[in-house]
Amino acid sequence: MESDCGREYPKEPRHICEFCFGKLQVDYDYDAVAGSLTREAVGARPPDMWRYRELLPVDFQPADGQGVGLTPLIRAHNLGRALGHQDLYVKNDAVNFPTLSFKDRVVAVAVAKAKEFGFDTVACATTGNLGNALAAQARRAGTKCFIFMPADLEQGKIVGTSIYGVNVVGIAGNYDGVNRLCTEIADRYGWAFVNINIRPYYAEGSKSFGFEILEQLGWKAPRHIVVPMAGGSLITKVDKAIREFARLGLVKEAGTRIHGAQATGCNPISAAVKAGQEIFAPVKPKTIAHSIAIGNPADGYYAIETIGRTGGWAEDATDEEIVAGIGLLAETEGIFTETAGGVTVAVTKKLIDQGRIPKNESVVVSITGNGLKTQEAVIGALRERFVIDARLDEFDALAARLGFASKGKE
Amino acid sequence: MPVKVRVGAALSRLLDGRREVEAEGRTVGDVARALGIDERLCDASGTLRRHFNVHVNEGEDVRFLGGLDTPVKDGDVVTILSAIAGGSESTRKLWLRYPKELVGRPLVWEVGNKFKVVTNIRQASVSQQIGIVGLELSGDQEEVGKAIEFLAGEGVSVEPIELDIVE
Numbered sequence: 054m055e056s057d058c059g060r061e062y063p064k065e066p067r068h069i070c071e072f073c074f075g076k077l078q079v080d081y082d083y084d085a086v087a088g089s090l091t092r093e094a095v096g097a098r099p100p101d102m103w104r105y106r107e108l109l110p111v112d113f114q115p116a117d118g119q120g121v122g123l124t125p126l127i128r129a130h131n132l133g134r135a136l137g138h139q140d141l142y143v144k145n146d147a148v149n150f151p152t153l154s155f156k157d158r159v160v161a162v163a164v165a166k167a168k169e170f171g172f173d174t175v176a177c178a179t180t181g182n183l184g185n186a187l188a189a190q191a192r193r194a195g196t197k198c199f200i201f202m203p204a205d206l207e208q209g210k211i212v213g214t215s216i217y218g219v220n221v222v223g224i225a226g227n228y229d230g231v232n233r234l235c236t237e238i239a240d241r242y243g244w245a246f247v248n249i250n251i252r253p254y255y256a257e258g259s260k261s262f263g264f265e266i267l268e269q270l271g272w273k274a275p276r277h278i279v280v281p282m283a284g285g286s287l288i289t290k291v292d293k294a295i296r297e298f299a300r301l302g303l304v305k306e307a308g309t310r311i312h313g314a315q316a317t318g319c320n321p322i323s324a325a326v327k328a329g330q331e332i333f334a335p336v337k338p339k340t341i342a343h344s345i346a347i348g349n350p351a352d353g354y355y356a357i358e359t360i361g362r363t364g365g366w367a368e369d370a371t372d373e374e375i376v377a378g379i380g381l382l383a384e385t386e387g388i389f390t391e392t393a394g395g396v397t398v399a400v401t402k403k404l405i406d407q408g409r410i411p412k413n414e415s416v417v418v419s420i421t422g423n424g425l426k427t428q429e430a431v432i433g434a435l436r437e438r439f440v441i442d443a444r445l446d447e448f449d450a451l452a453a454r455l456g457f458a459s460k461g462k463e
Numbered sequence: 464m465p466v467k468v469r470v471g472a473a474l475s476r477l478l479d480g481r482r483e484v485e486a487e488g489r490t491v492g493d494v495a496r497a498l499g500i501d502e503r504l505c506d507a508s509g510t511l512r513r514h515f516n517v518h519v520n521e522g523e524d525v526r527f528l529g530g531l532d533t534p535v536k537d538g539d540v541v542t543i544l545s546a547i548a549g550g551s552e553s554t555r556k557l558w559l560r561y562p563k564e565l566v567g568r569p570l571v572w573e574v575g576n577k578f579k580v581v582t583n584i585r586q587a588s589v590s591q592q593i594g595i596v597g598l599e600l601s602g603d604q605e606e607v608g609k610a611i612e613f614l615a616g617e618g619v620s621v622e623p624i625e626l627d628i629v630e
Contacts, residue, residue: 069624
């Protein structure tokens with residue numbers, strides 16, 4: 054692994070440089086990878102994220118995490134028409150396996166790596182998707198598991214983790230305190246905390262989201278991609294995925310512009326990009342998009358750098374725009390996404406309207422989670438439901454009101 | 464016969480988890496360089512960092528002898544200890560973020576004076592608008608806790624080096 058300041062570290066459960074406090078990045082022997090990771094080889098492998106295993110930080114083909122990834126990339130004609138765009142795609146991790154979010158990818162790598170390092174307990178601090186993914190995959194992999202959550206989380210969020218029968222700990226107190234406590238626990242108990250000491254490996258799992266897009270586009274890079282930003286890691290890894298495939302000659306460099314999406318109620322990264330600043334000011338989140346409400350994003354600096362370097366932009370969406378975005382994607386493409394997906398759709402609309410994504414340049418919209426997990430966000434915005442008595446004349450009246458004519462048969 | 468180097472339990476990370484190794488050299492500095500730990504022990508100016516104490520054959524702190532130029536000979540034992548002895552020692556890596564009003568105040572110095580902690584700045588970026596400092600705080604767990612409370616009470620945002628980890 055390598056630090057920002059250039060120092061090298063052996064492969065070990067470590068996530069920051071002891072010297073500069075910068076984050077560590079996994080590096081690869083690309084010459085060796087080029088020999089075995091070819092389009093033909095990838096195409097012949099099983100349909101999950103491990104088909105790119107040479108570019109994932111595992112030493113062996115993992116025994117766990119089978120079936121994770123390789124979610125659909127669809128050509129979204131209807132959504133494109135609604136947004137006035139001619140070449141729009143949706144990458145749909147709302148149907149990822151096993152827990153319906155892109156976190157299944159990062160957790161698959163984190164659990165595999167934790168086992169390689171010899172850990173018997175995995176842990177994380179979460180507000181939802183990450184906990185779902187880790188609890189499920191820890192069970193499959195047979196490791197012990199602790200999930201930490203803010204104590205005041207909604208019931209619905211807890212169910213999707215607690216159902217797996219792992220240790221779920223609610224922590225009372227303010228958000229900063231929860232953060233500090235979890236880092237102390239990570240230190241003291243020596244567990245594989247997927248987003249602390251295993252973080253460099255965990256984060257690499259996100260690259261598979263990018264690799265799949267490139268393969269599914271027919272080994273081509275899109276001109277634009279819109280990515281939601283929470284901690285800011287995914288957007289940097291999508292960029293890394295494109296650069297790695299280009300370096301290996303698997304796709305042609307297409308100057309892909311990488312755009313970031315945040316909620317207006319938690320927009321430290323997009324605010325910095327729009328103000329032309331390299332550092333961001335942390336915020337106290339206030340948005341319905343809880344899954345991406347990270348006020349002091351660990352990879353914020355790197356996300357800003359990625360957006361700037363690739364010629365992308367960042368925008369944010371209000372709660373109303375988020376709900377409208379969820380509805381639009383559902384009504385046009387039949388995909389029910391969570392609030393983070395509503396953010397991405399709403400921001401894509403803005404970027405098209407602003408002309409930053411020209412109407413004829415290919416764009417991929419990144420959908421990272423499933424709407425069934427955040428139903429409370431859209432309940433107030435659902436279409437009217439009709440209730441009638443069990444009589445045909447009642448239905449006839451309704452049908453007539455809606456403009457449907459009966460065929461006049463008995 | 465080379466020089467033996469021993470480290471305290473808290474510092475075994477310096478030697479990849481080992482507590483004792485051997486190395487060649489004619490001064491303490493030579494030995495540190497031979498082990499590749501010289502940058503860990505010293506700051507950029509070559510001065511021994513405050514939070515380490517180094518002794519030769521259990522003698523006086525080398526700071527009072529020749530510092531890194533203190534001579535060693537074959538068979539000597541160099542001991543490296545954490546400067547904060549005993550207690551439940553704790554090291555916390557933190558990002559401090561100073562709001563505009565506090566940018567001019569020497570808070571790290573104040574912390575070092577008020578509490579029995581060692582402050583080690585690893586990165587800093589200070590402008591008129593905001594100050595961001597990567598700080599390692601070590602000392603007795605209770606003192607470290609008090610130091611963090613003091614900083615937070617003064618209006619500094621004190622976050623673990625991982626920033627927000629609840630995701």
